[in-house]
Amino acid sequence: MHASLRGAIPALFALALIVSGAGIARAQVEVIVGEKAMPAPIVEVVPAARPGYAWVPGHWAWRHGAWFWVKGHHYRGEVVAMPAPIVEVVTVRPSPRHVWVKGHHTWETGRWVWHPGVWVRG
DSSP: OOHHHHHHHHHHHHHHHHHHHHHHHHHHOOOOOOBOOOOOOOOOOOOOOOTTEEEEOOEEEEETTEEEEEOOEEEESOOOOOOOOOOOOOOOOSOTTEEEEOOEEEEETTEEEEEOOEEEEO
């Protein structure tokens, strides 16, 4: 091997490590997207139980472009606990003006209904 190449090989090897390391670092960067975060739950005083009724806890619902608090209330019949949120895959952001509204459950017609996450213009 030529003497000048022997000196260049360690330098080329080091350069290859730096370049590949930079690529790995870039691949691990997590992109934070805009999110219209759900506010913290509002603490409600649960009134005394009524015979034949169950309590539906207050919860947030996305309505008309904003988070809306649905007050807790009595419901005639059985109320199961709100299910755990569904893990969603956030799709590609349509534009920088869009924000993500995460999926959530709301109480509708005697049951918990899942509303999938959606991109909305912010």
